[in-house]
Amino acid sequence: GENVEQHPSTLSVQEGDSAVIKCTYSDSASNYFPWYKQELGKGPQLIIDIRSNVGEKKDQRIAVTLNKTAKHFSLHITETQPEDSAVYFCAAPNKAAGNKLTFGGGTRVLVKP
């Protein structure tokens, strides 16, 4: 099955700086990689995703890059704001098992004003 690892587990940045979270996956057949943001007491919210036919995708201050050869993908948040503070999860679906998501361990991001 799929194994997803995520680093770092915690990340503290100054407001306005950039934040980068990295994930690796094990299943070379995986071709879809979503990122979720989870605020305290709430459900994971999809913020961006990338498919294996592209290497980079950007949406305003958020970007995701994918390196299929190395089997890793990264989330980049630029010009961080206090409301970016949350736990971020990367994930990969297990296509051989009904598309269930395997999540990374999560990164707790704290943006200090």
Added chain:
Amino acid sequence: AAGVIQSPRHLIKEKRETATLKCYPIPRHDTVYWYQQGPGQDPQFLISFYEKMQSDKGSIPDRFSAQQFSDYHSELNMSSLELGDSALYFCASSLGPVGTSGRGEDTQYFGPGTRLTVL
């Protein structure tokens, strides 16, 4: 836009009691996933349904069962509750069970969750 609806949002039960969690997927979504999230942990897959049939099963205890109904809503039934069952339970829905060629049909959208506390 309509989102995934879960009820109840909070549930408190005693040990050995039963609980039923409900999930209403986004309209037109035919696939439902259930995940369990313990404190400080990532969500763990429990079970999924596509077109009212179970499509995959994860680390779900035998004390738990689930089904998807004709209107695509799903219910997770939990019996003989244990203290360790205390967690957040999320339902996610998608349009279609398996990723295709980039049309986004495999994208999973999560509900707000049900917080289950077993005393």
